[in-house]
Amino acid sequence: MTGVVEVENVWFVYDTNLALKDVSLNIEEGQYLGLIGPNGSGKTTLLRLMLGLLQPDRGSVRLFGKPSTDFRQRERIGYVSQRSTDRDTAMPMTVEEVVEMGRYAHRGRRRLQACDHRIIDEALERVGIADISEQRIDRLSGGQRQRAFIARALASEADLLVLDEPTVGVDASSRDNFYGLLSRLNKDGITILLVEHDIDVITTHVDTVACINRELYYHGDSVSFLESDALTDAYGTHHGILHHDHP
Numbered sequence: 001m002t003g004v005v006e007v008e009n010v011w012f013v014y015d016t017n018l019a020l021k022d023v024s025l026n027i028e029e030g031q032y033l034g035l036i037g038p039n040g041s042g043k044t045t046l047l048r049l050m051l052g053l054l055q056p057d058r059g060s061v062r063l064f065g066k067p068s069t070d071f072r073q074r075e076r077i078g079y080v081s082q083r084s085t086d087r088d089t090a091m092p093m094t095v096e097e098v099v100e101m102g103r104y105a106h107r108g109r110r111r112l113q114a115c116d117h118r119i120i121d122e123a124l125e126r127v128g129i130a131d132i133s134e135q136r137i138d139r140l141s142g143g144q145r146q147r148a149f150i151a152r153a154l155a156s157e158a159d160l161l162v163l164d165e166p167t168v169g170v171d172a173s174s175r176d177n178f179y180g181l182l183s184r185l186n187k188d189g190i191t192i193l194l195v196e197h198d199i200d201v202i203t204t205h206v207d208t209v210a211c212i213n214r215e216l217y218y219h220g221d222s223v224s225f226l227e228s229d230a231l232t233d234a235y236g237t238h239h240g241i242l243h244h245d246h247p
Helices: 043-050 086-090 095-107 114-126 142-155 172-187 199-205 222-227 230-235
Strands: 003-014 017-028 032-036 058-063 077-080 160-164 191-195 208-213 215-221
Touching (some): 003 043, 017 043, 017 058, 017 191, 017 208, 032 043, 032 172, 032 199, 043 160, 043 191, 077 142, 095 142, 172 191, 172 199, 199 222, 208 230, 215 230
Parallel strands (some): 017 215, 077 160
Antiparallel strands (some): 003 017
């Protein structure tokens, strides 16, 4: 398989605080990888290194085969943050206008063409929000907004979807539907990197797990993860799995 993200022997220090120590892992094309670890474990730092927003003190990070800090094809990455940013929700934009932004990397200042509008419509349908495309983004529920941002990534024809704890504040039913959507997108061939704190979500939905606490304690399939000592090693104490059952 083709390497989408390649992290090799990465170290990173904030001032004198060690954030990451000798971390190596790859995300292959078509994979659905869940990144997990306790608060302050370096998950966000590793994510920023993968996206080229930080440069490692030692080691290397490659994104689609290029050094991540030199990578320029940003339309190939769809990023959905933990919470909608003020810029995304404060402006009186409709859902469709937000999704249209995904085409700007392809069109720049040029007027959108019929093919662009077809891609936008398909993205809205694919995430199940075509019926609310004319509603304002700031009037949607948290789950609906996150679907709109995923549709924006699909409209940009992203190859890698990166989600940083995307369901914080989203109700349980909407959360389950949201992760069902991610599983369908992954089956359609989109590579997904999911940063999560919920171990149940990680073990239920992803196919590959990376567990870190400054160091990498596990990188492999989700079934073997549950049978390993990685949780105890990374969290320092036994950390049980809580399964959520919803009607």
